[in-house]
Amino acid sequence: MTLGRYQVKDKGEWKLDRHDPDDNSLCSDKKKAAERLRELKADLAEQQQLLYASNEYGLLLVLQAIDAGGKDGTIRHVMSGVNPQGCHVSSFKAPSAVEANHDYLWRIHHSVAARGRFVIFNRSHYEDVLVVRVHPEFLPPWAARRKNLWQERFEQINNFEKHLVENNIIIVKCFLHISKDEQRQRFERRLKDPARNWKFAAADVNERRHWDQYMEAFEDAFRHTSTDWAPWYIIPADRKWYRDLVIAELLVKTLKELKLSFPKGDAEELEKIVIPD
Amino acid sequence: MTLGRYQVKDKGEWKLDRHDPDDNSLCSDKKKAAERLRELKADLAEQQQLLYASNEYGLLLVLQAIDAGGKDGTIRHVMSGVNPQGCHVSSFKAPSAVEANHDYLWRIHHSVAARGRFVIFNRSHYEDVLVVRVHPEFLPPWAARRKNLWQERFEQINNFEKHLVENNIIIVKCFLHISKDEQRQRFERRLKDPARNWKFAAADVNERRHWDQYMEAFEDAFRHTSTDWAPWYIIPADRKWYRDLVIAELLVKTLKELKLSFPKGDAEELEKIVIPD
Numbered sequence: 001m002t003l004g005r006y007q008v009k010d011k012g013e014w015k016l017d018r019h020d021p022d023d024n025s026l027c028s029d030k031k032k033a034a035e036r037l038r039e040l041k042a043d044l045a046e047q048q049q050l051l052y053a054s055n056e057y058g059l060l061l062v063l064q065a066i067d068a069g070g071k072d073g074t075i076r077h078v079m080s081g082v083n084p085q086g087c088h089v090s091s092f093k094a095p096s097a098v099e100a101n102h103d104y105l106w107r108i109h110h111s112v113a114a115r116g117r118f119v120i121f122n123r124s125h126y127e128d129v130l131v132v133r134v135h136p137e138f139l140p141p142w143a144a145r146r147k148n149l150w151q152e153r154f155e156q157i158n159n160f161e162k163h164l165v166e167n168n169i170i171i172v173k174c175f176l177h178i179s180k181d182e183q184r185q186r187f188e189r190r191l192k193d194p195a196r197n198w199k200f201a202a203a204d205v206n207e208r209r210h211w212d213q214y215m216e217a218f219e220d221a222f223r224h225t226s227t228d229w230a231p232w233y234i235i236p237a238d239r240k241w242y243r244d245l246v247i248a249e250l251l252v253k254t255l256k257e258l259k260l261s262f263p264k265g266d267a268e269e270l271e272k273i274v275i276p277d
Numbered sequence: 278m279t280l281g282r283y284q285v286k287d288k289g290e291w292k293l294d295r296h297d298p299d300d301n302s303l304c305s306d307k308k309k310a311a312e313r314l315r316e317l318k319a320d321l322a323e324q325q326q327l328l329y330a331s332n333e334y335g336l337l338l339v340l341q342a343i344d345a346g347g348k349d350g351t352i353r354h355v356m357s358g359v360n361p362q363g364c365h366v367s368s369f370k371a372p373s374a375v376e377a378n379h380d381y382l383w384r385i386h387h388s389v390a391a392r393g394r395f396v397i398f399n400r401s402h403y404e405d406v407l408v409v410r411v412h413p414e415f416l417p418p419w420a421a422r423r424k425n426l427w428q429e430r431f432e433q434i435n436n437f438e439k440h441l442v443e444n445n446i447i448i449v450k451c452f453l454h455i456s457k458d459e460q461r462q463r464f465e466r467r468l469k470d471p472a473r474n475w476k477f478a479a480a481d482v483n484e485r486r487h488w489d490q491y492m493e494a495f496e497d498a499f500r501h502t503s504t505d506w507a508p509w510y511i512i513p514a515d516r517k518w519y520r521d522l523v524i525a526e527l528l529v530k531t532l533k534e535l536k537l538s539f540p541k542g543d544a545e546e547l548e549k550i551v552i553p554d
Contacts, residue, residue: 045357053475075362080322082361085352085399089362122362187552197542198330200550208553265474273477275464276485 002026003250006233008226016219016234021179023236026246033245040248041081047252048118050260052086057258058113058169061251062121064130065176066214067204068186070237071122074176077244078251079120088113091122100140104128104153105160113169125160126221129153133217134210154224161230171230172254174247175218176237180211279303280527283510285503293496293511298456300513303523310522317525318358324529325395327537329363334535335390335446338528339398341407342453343491344481345463347514348399351453354521355528356397365390368399377417381405381430382437390446402437403498406430410494411487431501438507448507449531451524452495453514457488 005025008014027033051059063071075089090111099107105125113119129150132138143149161171178186187205190196207214226232233250237243282302285291304310328336340348352366367388376384382402390396406427409415420426438448455463464482467473484491503509510527514520 072362076360079361080359081357083353084356084359084361084364084397085349085366085368087361088365091362120361184552191547191550191552194541195539197547198540200542200547202546202550205550205552262472263475264471265477269479270468270474270477273468273479273482275461275468275482 003233003246003253006235006246008222008232008234011223011226014219014223014226016177016215016222019177019234019236021177021182021236022238024239024242027242030239030241033241037078037241037245037248040245040252041078043252044078044248044255045081045083047255047260048082048086050262051118051255051258052083052116053262054260055116055263056168056260058115059118059251059255060113060121060164060169060171061119062124062126062171062173063176064124064126064174064218065237066178066183066211067207068183068190069176069178070240070243071176073240074244074247075120075122077240078248082118086116087118087120089120089122092124092127105156109160112164115168125157126225129157129221129225130214130217134213150220151224154221157225158227158230161225161227165229170254170258172250173226173230173232174235174250175222175232176243177234178237180208182238183208183211280510280523280530283512283523285499285509285511288500288503291496291500291503293454293492293499296454296511296513298454298459298513299515301516301519304519307516307518310518314355314518314522314525317522317529318355320529321355321525321532322358322360324532324537325359325363327539328395328532328535329360329393330539331537332393332540333445333537335392336395336528336532337390337398337441337446337448338396339401339403339448339450340453341401341403341451341495342514343455343460343488344484345460345467346453346455347517347520348453350517351521351524352397352399354517355525359395363393364395364397366397366399369401369404382433386437389441392445402434403502406434406498406502407491407494411490427497428501431498434502435504435507438502438504442506447531447535449527450503450507450509451512451527452499452509453520454511455514457485459515460485460488 006019027036051057063074065071079087079089092107095104095107108121108125111119111121133150136144139149146152165171187200187208190200222232222234233246235243235246283296304313328334340351342348356364356366369384372381372384385398385402388396388398410427413421416426423429442448464477464485467477499509499511510523512520512523
C-alpha cells in the first residue's frame with residue numbers, strides 16, 4: 001500500500017480539501033479489505049510482542065477527529081487482538097483543575113509510551129490547538145494575552161515530539177477525516193440506537209455549528225506540525241472498513257521498518273545456568 | 278462450569294495440596310476447550326463493552342504465581358481480544374525508591390481499576406506477604422521489628438479490598454498453580470528457545486531453591502485473605518489450555534452476574550436534540 005498519498009506534505013500550501021474523506025483508492029473491495037485486516041491484526045500482535053521483548057522503541061499513535069469521527073471504533077476494530085500487556089489507551093478529556101494549572105503538555109508527557117510499549121492517544125495535546133482555538137473562552141487570561149499563542153504552541157509541540165522521537169519513541173499521527181454529511185448520518189444513528197445513545201450528549205451535536213472553524217483549526221495545525229520526525233496522515237474515514245485498513249497498514253509498516261527481533265540471550269551466560277532440583 | 282471447587286474455603290484448615298495443578302476435571306478435551314475459549318473471549322469482549330458503557334463497576338483481576346507460572350501467557354491468551362480502551366495491565370516489579378518509602382498499598386491503590394474499567398494486576402500487593410516473607414532481608418528495619426507483621430498485613434489487605442468492593446470494584450484473585458516439575462520443564466524450554474530466553478534471568482532460577490518456603494507463604498496468605506468479598510481461586514495451571522479456560526470462565530461468570538446493560542439515554546432529552554445543518 002502506498003500510504004504516502006495520505007501524508008501531509010508541502011506544508012505551507014497544503015490544504016485539507018485535497019483529501020477526499022470517501023477515498024478508497026488503495027482497496028475498493030470491502031471483503032478483500034476485511035481479509036487483509038485480519039492478516040494485519042495478526043502482524044500487529046506479533047510486532048507488538050517484538051516491541052515489548054526488544055524494549056528499544058516505544059510507539060505512540062495519536063488519533064484526532066471531529067466528534068463521531070471514529071476514534072473509539074478505530075481502537076476497537078484495529079487494536080483488539082493486541083496483547084493488553086504492553087498496550088495502553090490514554091483518553092484526554094477536558095483537563096481537571098490540577099491539570100489545567102500545569103502547562104498543557106504536562107499530563108501528556110506523563111502518559112507517553114515507555115520504551116517497549118504501544119500507547120494510543122484518544123485525543124491528545126492537539127486539543128490545545130484545536131478545541132481551544134475554536135473556543136478561546138477556555139484559555140486562561142495569561143495565555144489569551146499572548147500574541148503568537150498558536151505559533152508558539154506549534155513550535156512547542158514540534159520540539160516536544162522531536163525530543164520523544166530522539167529518545168526512541170516513534171510517533172504516528174492520524175486524523176480521521178469524515179465529511180460533514182457523514183457526521184450527520186452518524187449522529188442520527190446514535191440517536192436511534194439504544195446501544196449507542198448512552199454516549200450521546202447534546203453538547204456534541206452543538207459543536208457541529210462550529211464545523212468550519214474546526215476544519216480551519218485542523219488545517220492550520222497539520223500544516224505546522226507535520227514534521228519529518230512526526231508527520232500527519234489524513235485517513236479517509238467515511239468508510240469505516242477503509243479507515244481501519246489504512247491505519248492497520250500504517251502501524252504494521254511503521255513497526256516492520258524498525259526490524260525488531262527478540263533480543264539474544266547471552267549464550268555464555270545461559271550456558272552457566274543450572275536449574276536447581 | 279462449577280468453579281466453586283477452585284475457591285479457597287474453610288480458611289483455617291485449608292491446604293494448598295488439596296489442589297492438583299494438573300487437574301482438568303471440568304473439561305478433559307483440549308479441542309473442546311479451545312472452542313469454548315473462543316466463545317468466552319467473544320463474551321468477555323462484549324461484557325467489557327458493557328462494563329465500560331454502564332460505568333457502574335470496575336473489575337480487578339489479580340494474578341499471582343511462582344516464576345514461570347504463566348501470568349504473561351494467561352494475559353496474552355485470555356485478554357487479547359478485549360478492547361484496549363477500557364482494559365489495562367499493571368505489572369508490579371520490585372518497588373522504586375520512592376515507592377518503597379510509601380506504605381506498600383500506595384502504588385497499588387493508584388493503579389486500581391476505575392469504574393467502567395477492567396484492570397489486570399500482573400503480581401500485586403500480595404508480593405508484600407510473599408516474596409518479602411521468603412526474603413525478610415527486603416523488609417525495612419521498622420517493619421522487621423513488628424511482631425505481628427504478617428497478620429497485620431493480611432488484615433490491612435482484607436480491609437483495603439473490602440473498601441474497594443464496597444465502592445463497586447469487583448476483585449477476582451487467581452493463583453496460577455503449577456507443580457515443581459512443571460516449573461523445571463518451563464525453565465528448560467525457556468533456556469533453549471531464542472524467542473523465550475530474552476526474558477530469562479539466572480535470578481529466577483535461583484528462587485526455585487526457596488520453593489517450599491514460597492508454597493508455605495502462598496498457603497498462609499490464601500488462608501488469611503480469601504474473603505467473602507474477594508475470594509482466592511487456585512487455578513490448575515500445569516496445562517496452559519485448561520488454565521486459560523478456567524480463568525476465562527471465571528471472568529465471564531463474574532461479569533454476567535452483574536447483569537450489565539447499556540444505560541438508557543434519557544428519551545425526553547434525546548427527543549429534543551436537533552442536529553444542526
